[in-house]
Amino acid sequence: MTVQRLSPEILGAIESAIGQNGIAADPAGMAKYLGDWAGDYRGQALAVLRPASVAEVQAVTRLCSELGLGVVPQGGNTGLVSGAIDTKGGGLIVVSLERLNAIRQIDPDNFTLRADAGCVLQTIKDACEARDCLFPLALGAQGSCQIGGNAATNAGGVNVLRYGMARDLILGLEVVLADGELWNGFSGLRKNNSGYDLKQLFIGSEGTLGIITGVEVKLFPKPAKTETAYLGLASFEAAIALFNRARRDCSDLISAFEIIGSECIDLVRLIDPAMRAPVSAPVQVLIALSSGPGIDLDALLAAFLGDAMKKGLVSDAVLATSSAQEKSFWAIREGLVEGQAKRGYHVRTDLSVRIPDIPALIEQARRFVANYHPGWIPLAYGHAGDGNIHFNVLPPAELAEHEARARGADVVAGLYEIAVGLGGSISAEHGIGRSRRKEFWAGLSPTHRRMVTALKNAFDPNGLMNPGCLLPARETIA
Structure with missing residues (x-):
């Protein structure tokens, strides 16, 4: 039976666990947590809880478990698939991690960082840069998305080509389980071949197995050089042929290879009417290379593009000669997403x-x-x-x-x-x-469904962790 409202006794118990400042139960206080960035989804909640420590996350999770209340973990709420918004109004509690926002440790010698789950991605990237390190996860929403959400959704972005998805960058997690117990999976080790790699179960689980409260990630040396070019091509076939050559000629120095159909450029002008693509072509490519100080990156990129133009793969090319010009290239890629939302x-x-x-x-x-x-x-x-x-x-x-x-x-x-x-x-x-839950589930084999269901039942036997997300309702998969 769906709970329609929280009794004064339950609200009192929650307040005892996290304090009055950690609760929002009125429509005005909950509003920003119940809608997505793109405006596609609106949801409901019995309350929004904002714990300020791992212990408080444990306390509210334990309380919700005892009361049979479903929990929706929420990070920066920048997702696009309603993973952190209960669109069905099922009487759930939203647990926002935004107050757990500290960087716990940066180790530039071990090239690792530990942070609270609610730490904003851009904050992490800036802190790493100040220590002459790079955390390469890069998303359009990095100014507001949170590292715990990045882990829970296995975030991608523009640098996956070189550095991998979020799961490739995460060394360890700290997770509050469905019963309120805490699992500490931190070690700082890059090689640890000791049985099951439990962190990988939570990465990409979208809050359905537990609440991520801390994340430990790999860092890399900050590149000494970056070269970026904006290219014009005749077709997507030419773009893929160019990429294949780039992988061979530029090797793993490529950090990004973005393609843009020319039809997208009009959307950019909805954000900035003065913005223009530096080339005019049916297909446009944004390529970025980065390296340490010992490589003549500019010469490498120029030689590669010169050869590509001779072979007819590239019709036009503009190399960024300043950081401002480089940013203007990336503003086109980011602006077309904002333009769609504005339309x-x-x-x-x-x-x-x-x-x-x-x-x-x-x-x-x-x-x-x-x-x-x-x-x-x-x-x-x-x-x-x-x-x-x-x-x-x-x-x-x-x-x-x-x-x-x-x-x-x-x-x-x-x-x-x-x-x-x-x-x-x-x-x-x-x-x-x-x-996307219906399509996802329909596309799984019976064996795949059985394994997913077994994991869900093992970690969340009462079905209270983000119910309705990723998996069908409990009664349809039991």
């Missing part, structure tokens, strides 16, 4: 295929939209170096939002079918959340 509702996908299949994915998706949803505007861009394409679709401007959302569901289904047909995934980096 309003749109179909958003996060598809992943084998790198050679990227042109086929885009071509099939564009043809699908043109044939079955004329008037809708396809947008193709993404982290091509790791196979992740965001193929989004804008509804006609004159279409009412409720009708656009209804038709958008058919668009999403068709795009998912294309990606899966190419052997790909419906979620490259955004996760499953609540919005």
Whole structure:
């Protein structure tokens, strides 16, 4: 039975555990925690709890377990799949980690950092830079997303090509389990072959197995040099051919390889009308290389691009000659995402295929939209170096939002079918959340479902950790 409100006795018990400043139970106080950044989802909660210590997280988790109250862990709330928002109004408690926001330790000799789960990603990156180190996780939302959420969702971003996903950067976790017990998985070790790697179960689990309260990550030497270029190409096929050559000629010095369909540039101007792409071409590529001090990176990139232009792969190229120009290149990539949000509702996908299949994915998706949803505007861009394409679709401007959302569901289904047909995934980096749960579960084999269910039952036997996220309701998977 769903609880509709918290009794004064329960609120009193919560206040005893975390103090009055750690509770919001009124609509105004809860509002910012119940909507997503993009405006696609609104949710409900019995209360929003903001514990200020690991002990307080344990206390509220233990209390919710005793009372049978479901818990929705929430970080910076920058996700795009309703993983931290209860859209069904199931009588749940949101536990925000925003007050657990300290950097606990930076060890520049061991190249490690430990931080509270609520520490903002940009804060971590800045602290590392001050110690002449690099934490390479880089996202558009890094000014507000939190490291615990990055771990819980296995965040990706623009540097996956060189440094991997969040799970590749995490050495250890601290997690409050469903019964309130604390698991400390910190060691500072890069090599530790001692049985099951339990941290990997929580990375990408989206809060369904426990609440991450601390994260230990790998650091890297801060690059001495970075070179960035903005390129124009004739096609996505040419872009993938260029990437293959870049991997061979520039090796692991490539930190980012982003592709942008020219149709996306109009969205950037919704954020800054004066912004212009430095090249004019059907397909545009943003490539970045970085290295230590002993490599002539500028000469390497210039020689590579010169050869690519001679071979007809690149039609135009602009190399950044200052940090300001480099930032202007990246502002185009970031601005097209903000521009879509400003325009309003749109179909958003996060598809992943084998790198050679990227042109086929885009071509099939564009043809699908043109044939079955004329008037809708396809947008193709993404982290091509790791196979992740965001193929989004804008509804006609004159279409009412409720009708656009209804038709958008058919668009999403068709795009998912294309990606899966190419052997790909419906979620490259955004996760499953609540919005993709049905498609995710339907695509699993019986054996895969059995293993996932066994994990969920082992770590969360009462089904109280982020119910409705990632997995179907308990009664449908028991």
